[in-house]
Amino acid sequence: MINGRFALAIHILSLLSMEEGVSSEYIASNININPVLVRKELSRLSKANLIITKEGKNGGSYLACSPKKITLADVYKATYEKPLFNHSKNTPNPQCPMGSKIGLIMEDVNKMAEAALLKKLKSISIEQFNK
Amino acid sequence: MINGRFALAIHILSLLSMEEGVSSEYIASNININPVLVRKELSRLSKANLIITKEGKNGGSYLACSPKKITLADVYKATYEKPLFNHSKNTPNPQCPMGSKIGLIMEDVNKMAEAALLKKLKSISIEQFNK
DNA sequence: ATGACTGTAATTAAAATTATTACAGTACAA
């Protein structure tokens, strides 16, 4: 349901936990996806300090720390910024008894849902995927 | 991120907890969305035994039970069937050390994430939204 | 300076979501 960027980021990080210093082309060919998408994801992961990338010749990416320390909560946060559950952008009829409330309700629901999700994701580290 | 159906279902059910026996046209105009989408969602909710709908003249929808008993976990399950986190349908290179594993990994991650999410959603009932 | 990379913008293609049109089927009620 949610787009494939979370899976992509997990794939990238797990791969880096096995082979470091590899290029985006190499990663992309392994995942069978377009290299530009990989670079964009690498850029997000880098901004979140989960990886370090070296530009130029012999460049490539490295985990910024031990895979044990990188949790799926970190990955999730680095990957997404929008709330989990979308809701229609059509403004509902304010005369409708729910119309004026649904926005705030969904905000609350999103907060609670994301908190629960992140709590669980925090208990899963990248390390366990390279076995 | 996830499509708007969850929010739609919540909106519908909350509305029904305030005004019963209303038509899909009425609901749609309140939500400011197309009536056919409402009917489709009503149909899903009905199949999940969360509501009862009456066809024909003077038809309309009713909650199947007290709003106190309808939790967001019920709504989530009625609304979605696909796993939470998608992953690319391109089969990754099986020579890639992660290629053969990412599918199973994402299955596991999805299982754990959904369980945590549903646990939280189970604690939230529709009732609290009609205040 | 050259070759092997990253970073990113711009564009296109494909897929998913939402909207619309249309109409058959159901049920009430005059």
Next chain:
DNA sequence: TTGTACTGTAATAATTTTAATTACAGTCAT
């Protein structure tokens, strides 16, 4: 028993999101 007000659903189109591609400037080791 016919009209009216609904639901159910198929088919199609419009819109939005996601993924892919092309292109090229910038970086850096050699």
